[in-house]
Amino acid sequence: MTPGTNVLSLKNIHKAFGGVVAIQDFSLDLQAGEIVALVGDNGAGKSTLIKIVSGVYTPTSGEIRLDGEAATFSDASSARSNGIEVVYQDLALADQQPVYMNMFLGRELTKPPFGLLDKARMRREAQGLVDELDVRIPSAASTISDLSGGQRQGIAIARATHWASKLILLDEPTAALGVAETARVEEQIINLKQKNLAILIISHSLDQVFRLSDRICVLRRGEQIGIRETASTDKNEIVSMITGVS
Ligand SMILES: Nc1ncnc2c1ncn2[C@@H]1O[C@H](COP(=O)(O)OP(=O)(O)OP(=O)(O)O)[C@@H](O)[C@H]1O
Ligand SMILES: [Mg+2]
Missing domain, CATH: 3.40.50.300 (P-loop containing nucleotide triphosphate hydrolases)
Structure with missing residues (x-):
C-alpha cells in the first residue's frame, strides 16, 4: 500500500x-x-x-x-x-475460550489429514505474540473470563494489530x-x-x-x-x- x-x-x-x-x-x-x-x-x-x-x-x-x-x-x-x-x-x-483460541478466532489453524484444530500450534504462536507485545497474562492457555479488564483489552489489541x-x-x-x-x-x-x-x-x-x-x-x-x-x-x-x- x-x-x-x-x-x-x-x-x-x-x-x-x-x-x-x-x-x-x-x-x-x-x-x-x-x-x-x-x-x-x-x-x-x-x-x-x-x-x-x-x-x-x-x-x-x-x-x-x-x-x-x-x-x-x-x-x-x-x-x-x-x-x-x-x-x-x-x-x-469469546469469554469461555482460552486466549489462544481468541487470537485465532475465525482463522483457526488445523492439521491434516482430518482438519482437527491444531491447538498446540495456536497456543505456541499466541504465546509468542503476547510475549512479543508484552501483554501480561498468566499464559496463552488462560480463559478470557479469568483475566482482568486491562488484560482482555491487551488481547483484543494484540489480535487486531497482528491481523x-x-x-x-x-x-x-x-x-x-x-x-x-x-x-x-x-x-x-x-x-x-x-x-x-x-x-x-x-x-x-x-x-x-x-x-x-x-x-x-x-x-x-x-x-x-x-x-x-x-x-x-x-x-x-x-x-x-x-x-x-x-
Ligand atoms: N443499537 C442501538 N440501538 C438504539 N440506539 C443506539 C444503538 N447504538 C447506539 N445508539 C444510540 O446512538 C447514539 C450514539 O451512540 P454511540 O454508541 O455511537 O456513542 P459514542 O459516541 O460511541 O459514545 P461513548 O463515548 O459513550 O462511547 C446514542 O444516542 C445511542 O443511544
Ligand atoms: Mg462509544
Whole structure:
C-alpha cells in the first residue's frame, strides 16, 4: 500500500435507530499511513460509526468505499477477510475460550489429514505474540473470563494489530489500560502507521489524540462538526468543537 492513497472513503453516511439519529451526513477519506482520531462526547455517534464500517450495522443511507470499491460488509468476519480489524469498546472476545483460541478466532489453524484444530500450534504462536507485545497474562492457555479488564483489552489489541493488513478501527483501545500498557499500545499504533495501514481511533484522551493523530474529526450528537489537521489546531479549539461552547 502506498502512503497517501485512499483506503476508506465514507460519503454522506446516515444511521438512525428508530427515531434516534445516531449519525447524520458523515463523510471522511482515510489514507494509508494516516491516523485519524474521532472525538466527541458520550453518545456522539463514534462507536456507531465504527460499527457501520465493520459491518455490525448497515447505514440507513450513504456510501462506503474500500480501496475505491463500493463495500458493504455483512458482518465483522467479512470485514476481517478484507484486511480490516476492529477493537470494539465492548471488546467482543469469546469469554469461555482460552486466549489462544481468541487470537485465532475465525482463522483457526488445523492439521491434516482430518482438519482437527491444531491447538498446540495456536497456543505456541499466541504465546509468542503476547510475549512479543508484552501483554501480561498468566499464559496463552488462560480463559478470557479469568483475566482482568486491562488484560482482555491487551488481547483484543494484540489480535487486531497482528491481523490488520489495511485498516484498523480502535474504539477507546487504552481506556482500561495502565500508564505503561497505554504507552506500549501507542507504540504499536505508530508501528501500524509506519507499515502504511490506515487507522481510525476513538479516544476521550485529548493528550493521546494529539500525540497520535494526523487529523481530528469531531462529532456532536451525530453531527460531523469538522475535521482539523492536528498540527494546526489546539485543545481549546477541539474542546469547543466537541461541546459547542466557544
Ligand atoms: N443499537 C442501538 N440501538 C438504539 N440506539 C443506539 C444503538 N447504538 C447506539 N445508539 C444510540 O446512538 C447514539 C450514539 O451512540 P454511540 O454508541 O455511537 O456513542 P459514542 O459516541 O460511541 O459514545 P461513548 O463515548 O459513550 O462511547 C446514542 O444516542 C445511542 O443511544
Ligand atoms: Mg462509544
